[in-house]
Amino acid sequence: ITNETQFYVDGQPMAGNVFQPSRTGTFSITGRYKDLESPPVTVTVERPRNRKVLIESFTSSYCAWCPWAGHRVDSLTHHNEKIIGYSIHGLDPFQISAAPVLQEQLSVYGRPALRINRGYVRNFFTPTELAPLMDSIHYLLSFQPKLELSIHSELSANTLSASVQGKFYEPLADEAYLSVFLVEDKLTSTQANAFAGGWKPACPYTDDPNPITDYENHHVLRQVLTAPLGDPIDTGGLSEGEIREIGSYSATVSNVTDLEEAWLIAFVHGRRDDIERSHVHNAQIVQAGKSVDFEE
Numbered sequence: 001i002t003n004e005t006q007f008y009v010d011g012q013p014m015a016g017n018v019f020q021p022s023r024t025g026t027f028s029i030t031g032r033y034k035d036l037e038s039p040p041v042t043v044t045v046e047r048p049r050n051r052k053v054l055i056e057s058f059t060s061s062y063c064a065w066c067p068w069a070g071h072r073v074d075s076l077t078h079h080n081e082k083i084i085g086y087s088i089h090g091l092d093p094f095q096i097s098a099a100p101v102l103q104e105q106l107s108v109y110g111r112p113a114l115r116i117n118r119g120y121v122r123n124f125f126t127p128t129e130l131a132p133l134m135d136s137i138h139y140l141l142s143f144q145p146k147l148e149l150s151i152h153s154e155l156s157a158n159t160l161s162a163s164v165q166g167k168f169y170e171p172l173a174d175e176a177y178l179s180v181f182l183v184e185d186k187l188t189s190t191q192a193n194a195f196a197g198g199w200k201p202a203c204p205y206t207d208d209p210n211p212i213t214d215y216e217n218h219h220v221l222r223q224v225l226t227a228p229l230g231d232p233i234d235t236g237g238l239s240e241g242e243i244r245e246i247g248s249y250s251a252t253v254s255n256v257t258d259l260e261e262a263w264l265i266a267f268v269h270g271r272r273d274d275i276e277r278s279h280v281h282n283a284q285i286v287q288a289g290k291s292v293d294f295e296e
Helices: 066-079 098-105 131-141
Strands: 006-009 026-035 041-045 055-060 084-091 113-116 147-156 157-170 177-184 187-191 212-217 220-224 242-252 260-268 282-286
Touching: 006 066, 041 187, 055 066, 055 282, 066 131, 066 212, 084 098, 084 177, 084 260, 084 282, 098 220, 113 131, 147 260, 147 282, 157 177, 157 260, 177 242
Parallel strands: 055 084, 084 220
Antiparallel strands: 006 026, 026 041, 055 113, 147 157, 157 242, 177 220, 177 260, 187 212, 260 282
């Protein structure tokens, strides 16, 4: 009976049944069908805050299933600025000392493995299944974040300094930690390829050999500025909309071959001793030496 119902917003008739607000505020929506009138439904429209979703991809040059999983993440991050992805290598030349620590914390027992905003473990078949990955991302993007992040960084020769600020809208219910990672984009390596030979037609690597000699890796974890499991941040006595510096760091850049391809990723997350309570509240990314504001 929807097509025969007249809907109202704050007592004013709507055209059709789609409400597209042009301002923020609280609205009362009702519907009248013949002589029946519905009780009101209250809708609150807020300015969308800058939420970003973090994808942590565990991979390896020796993992023959990993190229397609990496391609999935790359396609998402390249087409949606709200998605931040980086890769954590293991058992290959790109592995750093923090990798086993993160692998244990995030309950990773093999590769490829993806963790989306932490908080839970979802072991879908990452090389081929895109729908569950997209569902999880859309679900997480549908919530207003409790805080937004900005990063100010400077790079002089090999010395990198970074300041991370948080704009807080709601109290964080649990302990909160800040992690700041330095990643490098466009690192090439020899990569095992299980899809060579065309047995999986939808895969972009079916025409490539095994191994791929010039495989391009994106946003590879190269250095950790905080503790691997994050540094505790002070969230006491916050007022709504308060801006507070939550971390400041200075480090000599190591393991990076091209400083032009170095990026900083900062994210605030929950408890660091349990993946179920380590949900990522929000994340931010910026090229090393540059700055990004809350709304960007």
